[in-house]
Amino acid sequence: MGRLLLIWRLVARDLRRSPGEAVVFLVAVTAATASLTLGMATDDAVAAGYLKTREATAGPDIVAVTTDPDPAALARRIARAPGTDTVADPVPGFSTTVRAHGRTENTAVEGRERTASAVDRPLVTSGTWVRDGGAVVERGFAQALGVRVGDRVTIGGRDYPVVGTAVSAATAVYPWGNWASGPGPSDLGGRIWLTTDDARDAAGDASLLYLLNIKLSDPGATRSWTSTVLTDGIRGQAWVNTHPWQSLLDGDTRLLRSARPALVIGGGLLAAAALVTLASLAAVRAPRDHRRAALFKAVGATPRTVAALLLAQYLLLAVVAAAAGVTVGCLTAPALADPSAGLLNTAGPPTTDIVVAVTLLAVLVALTGTLGPVVRTVRSSTVDTLADPAHLIVHRPRLTAMTVHLPTALLIGVRLIARRPGRAVLSAVGTAATTVMVTAALTFRVSLEAETAQGTSTFENIRNAVTGQVMLGVTVALVALSVLNTVLVSWSTAVQARRALAVTRTLGATPGQVVAALCTAQLLPAVGGIAVGIPTGVGLFALFSAVVVTPPADWLAVAAPAVLLAVAALAALPAWLHTRGPAGLAVSRP
Amino acid sequence: MTARGGRRGRGLSRRGEVGDAAADPVLRAVGLSRVYVQGDSTVLAVDGVDLDIPSGQTLAVTGPSGCGKSTLLHLLGGLDRPDEGEVWLGGQRIDLLGERALARLRRRAVGFVHQDFHLMDELTAAENVELPALLAGDPPRIARRRAAALLDRVGLADRDRHLPSKLSGGQRQRVAIARALVNEPLVVLADEPTGNLDTTATHDVLRLFADLRATGQTLVLVTHDERVAATADRVVSLRDGASSEDTPLAADGSRLGALLGWEE
Numbered sequence: 001m002g003r004l005l006l007i008w009r010l011v012a013r014d015l016r017r018s019p020g021e022a023v024v025f026l027v028a029v030t031a032a033t034a035s036l037t038l039g040m041a042t043d044d045a046v047a048a049g050y051l052k053t054r055e056a057t058a059g060p061d062i063v064a065v066t067t068d069p070d071p072a073a074l075a076r077r078i079a080r081a082p083g084t085d086t087v088a089d090p091v092p093g094f095s096t097t098v099r100a101h102g103r104t105e106n107t108a109v110e111g112r113e114r115t116a117s118a119v120d121r122p123l124v125t126s127g128t129w130v131r132d133g134g135a136v137v138e139r140g141f142a143q144a145l146g147v148r149v150g151d152r153v154t155i156g157g158r159d160y161p162v163v164g165t166a167v168s169a170a171t172a173v174y175p176w177g178n179w180a181s182g183p184g185p186s187d188l189g190g191r192i193w194l195t196t197d198d199a200r201d202a203a204g205d206a207s208l209l210y211l212l213n214i215k216l217s218d219p220g221a222t223r224s225w226t227s228t229v230l231t232d233g234i235r236g237q238a239w240v241n242t243h244p245w246q247s248l249l250d251g252d253t254r255l256l257r258s259a260r261p262a263l264v265i266g267g268g269l270l271a272a273a274a275l276v277t278l279a280s281l282a283a284v285r286a287p288r289d290h291r292r293a294a295l296f297k298a299v300g301a302t303p304r305t306v307a308a309l310l311l312a313q314y315l316l317l318a319v320v321a322a323a324a325g326v327t328v329g330c331l332t333a334p335a336l337a338d339p340s341a342g343l344l345n346t347a348g349p350p351t352t353d354i355v356v357a358v359t360l361l362a363v364l365v366a367l368t369g370t371l372g373p374v375v376r377t378v379r380s381s382t383v384d385t386l387a388d389p390a391h392l393i394v395h396r397p398r399l400t401a402m403t404v405h406l407p408t409a410l411l412i413g414v415r416l417i418a419r420r421p422g423r424a425v426l427s428a429v430g431t432a433a434t435t436v437m438v439t440a441a442l443t444f445r446v447s448l449e450a451e452t453a454q455g456t457s458t459f460e461n462i463r464n465a466v467t468g469q470v471m472l473g474v475t476v477a478l479v480a481l482s483v484l485n486t487v488l489v490s491w492s493t494a495v496q497a498r499r500a501l502a503v504t505r506t507l508g509a510t511p512g513q514v515v516a517a518l519c520t521a522q523l524l525p526a527v528g529g530i531a532v533g534i535p536t537g538v539g540l541f542a543l544f545s546a547v548v549v550t551p552p553a554d555w556l557a558v559a560a561p562a563v564l565l566a567v568a569a570l571a572a573l574p575a576w577l578h579t580r581g582p583a584g585l586a587v588s589r590p
Numbered sequence: 591m592t593a594r595g596g597r598r599g600r601g602l603s604r605r606g607e608v609g610d611a612a613a614d615p616v617l618r619a620v621g622l623s624r625v626y627v628q629g630d631s632t633v634l635a636v637d638g639v640d641l642d643i644p645s646g647q648t649l650a651v652t653g654p655s656g657c658g659k660s661t662l663l664h665l666l667g668g669l670d671r672p673d674e675g676e677v678w679l680g681g682q683r684i685d686l687l688g689e690r691a692l693a694r695l696r697r698r699a700v701g702f703v704h705q706d707f708h709l710m711d712e713l714t715a716a717e718n719v720e721l722p723a724l725l726a727g728d729p730p731r732i733a734r735r736r737a738a739a740l741l742d743r744v745g746l747a748d749r750d751r752h753l754p755s756k757l758s759g760g761q762r763q764r765v766a767i768a769r770a771l772v773n774e775p776l777v778v779l780a781d782e783p784t785g786n787l788d789t790t791a792t793h794d795v796l797r798l799f800a801d802l803r804a805t806g807q808t809l810v811l812v813t814h815d816e817r818v819a820a821t822a823d824r825v826v827s828l829r830d831g832a833s834s835e836d837t838p839l840a841a842d843g844s845r846l847g848a849l850l851g852w853e854e
Binding site: 394395396397400404405408411415418419499503504505506507508510511512513579583584 | 670689692702712717727734753
């Protein structure tokens with residue numbers, strides 16, 4: 001107990017002393033865990049949103065669409081069938097076009113009474129429910145049309161004021177709201193409610209279809225009820241098409257299918273970038289931790305206690321970051337999960353799977369990034385730990401011999417890489433992760449243009465818009481983390497090589513040469529990262545996309561040097577800060 | 591060891607390169623002051639020091655810990671810039687030079703020897719010694735040849751492929767001295783060169799310095815060890831950053847001989 005208290009006190013004190021490091025750690029790991037949570041939680045969020053909407057609107061278990069001229073008789077037959085709980089009065093509807101703000105879309109127009117129906121009672125989210133001469137537009141459709149309460153829409157040549165917007169679980173969200181297309185291929189589109197009289201007037205000569213909203217005594221038994229109960233005897237001769245609530249939910253989820261890989265893979269790439277951040281932080285902290293460990297060992301701490309002390313802080317922060325990531329992911333998921341605003345948003349609690357996966361990712365990232373220096377410190381003898389630097393010294397004779405032929409900046413830069421090849425690998429991994437995402441985003445953009453040129457459906461347009469937003473979001477997060485990493489890695493390189501670089505300056509290297517060397521130490525791994533990242537980005541995109549068009553070579557020819565230039569500029573900043581002062585100060589600093 | 595022609599009287603070009611302009615004294619400080627600000631307080635590390643160091647002289651700067659010896663050495667070698675006063679090296683005023691020009695100057699004109707050796711841990715003795723020559727742009731083959739010669743001169747020819755971690759303290763300091771000499775500097779500045787060494791290693795280093803003095807190498811030693819200071823041509827004592835005493839010593843080598851147990 002006393003040992004735990006001691007560890008807690010030391011961890012708390014270290015966090016207070018270096019809050020910046022803790023914040024960077026949290027930001028990096030939270031970005032990765034939030035992305036993974038989003039990737040895993042969007043399906044759950046869609047389901048939660050749909051179920052909430054279904055509950056709030058007394059949503060049907062099955063909807064039956066029919067061309068039967070006597071739908072009331074069909075409704076009576078269904079109501080008498082075993083397993084049926086309730087059948088609402090048939091709702092007349094027809095498929096037409098609606099025009100608003102110069103935009104024309106397909107839509108189902110539905111005639112509803114002003115009184116509440118037994119099944120499917122659309123929830124008004126703004127304005128009022130239908131009244132004579134006034135239209136209520138499904139909320140997702142209203143958003144797509146850009147109409148609000150008070151605007152006017154033209155349905156079948158007649159003008160109606162929009163008196164309200166509402167959500168319903170009787171159809172899938174826009175663009176699958178047009179249930180009234182009838183037999184044959186269905187038109188995508190939205191859903192508009194008028195009063196029954198207005199709907200019949202608006203239909204004119206168009207043939208009406210009817211929507212039967214059915215509640216079953218066992219909502220889970222929709223498929224068996226459809227196959228065993230809704231027989232031809234009940235159906236009659238007319239066309240009857242049924243949609244169980246599960247297929248409506250499936251339709252809602254379909255929009256996000258192409259965005260999910262971007263989120264999950266993006267989560268993995270962000271985790272790789274976070275790993276670079278943590279490893280850089282651990283490298284900067286290593287001498288301090290090394291010294292601390294030595295002092296603890298000198299007063300009797302066992303290696304296990306020292307390891308617990310050093311790892312406790314990272315693990316504590318990893319758990320906090322996992323919790324933050326899950327929270328951010330779960331709170332953001334509903335907004336992403338309901339792009340058409342057709343469902344009620346709900347931020348449900350995370351599932352056990354999400355919590356376990358995200359915590360594992362955070363702990364894995366924290367351990368991978370920090371375990372090396374900790375183990376090295378723990379395994380050193382007390383005397384060595386007090387006396388030696390916190391890293392192994394490795395002589396690389398061939399590389400050293402090769403560098404003597406290089407210009408000064410390259411000579412120092414390559415030797416810096418040789419001092420810490422692990423960091424160069426991490427730096428390359430970080431750049432590769434960003435390049436993968438940037439390339440995938442570019443490939444998506446080019447492929448989208450090609451797909452659009454061939455003609456796309458409303459669904460594909462919406463799906464592509466959602467995917468594009470997700471890819472942009474993940475790319476921006478990765479680029480931001482990559483910027484942080486580049487500065488951090490350069491800073492940690494400069495900090496760790498401070499003494500060597502100061503001595504090099506006393507021996508005649510100019511500050512400019514030292515800055516150029518630190519940039520070189522970042523640029524060379526970045527070249528490798530870009531070389532691996534570009535084909536990987538195209539390949540990963542191809543795995544999850546039907547249409548793949550490789551970005552033009554000149555785009556990549558501009559993008560790759562631009563990334564390198566950015567890396568050089570970002571690396572130069574901390575390098576310059578470290579070489580600003582006189583060489584004497586640097587060499588005499590403890 | 592014999593004096594090599596051309597070292598005495600060499601001067602510096604405007605950009606810090608070694609030139610042929612005659613200059614005597616080789617190193618000169620005029621009213622040198624350096625103030626450090628630590629929080630709300632200021633520390634006057636060097637307070638109006640005047641020094642003239644003729645070419646070929648070995649000067650020892652002594653004084654208690656914290657009296658400004660190392661700061662003075664940094665100012666003289668262009669590792670730091672004074673707040674007041676002037677520093678002249680090889681006939682060129684260097685305190686007004688920028689960091690870049692100072693770096694170029696250090697390459698050719700100044701060799702540093704530090705108390706903590708400051709060798710690159712991951713480079714062998716030979717690679718450490720050749721490094722300043724490579725930084726100065728010398729061809730690798732020439733740099734390596736010169737490094738080998740210098741390691742031979744300091745008695746470490748057989749240790750050229752050893753990493754610093756495999757060398758004793760005295761051997762590391764001898765490698766550092768060889769590194770300081772590789773570009774044939776106008777002046778060698780040594781900061782407590784024997785501070786971390788045992789008696790035997792101290793004697794080895796002092797023998798080397800005696801050899802350097804014999805070749806006409808200008809040498810400035812910062813030390814708090816009176817016995818080491820006694821081996822110089824001249825001793826300047828610092829107290830609270832100011833020069834309190836400037837004592838010329840007999841240049842017969844007898845004190846070094848006595849210290850090293852030689853019978854002169």
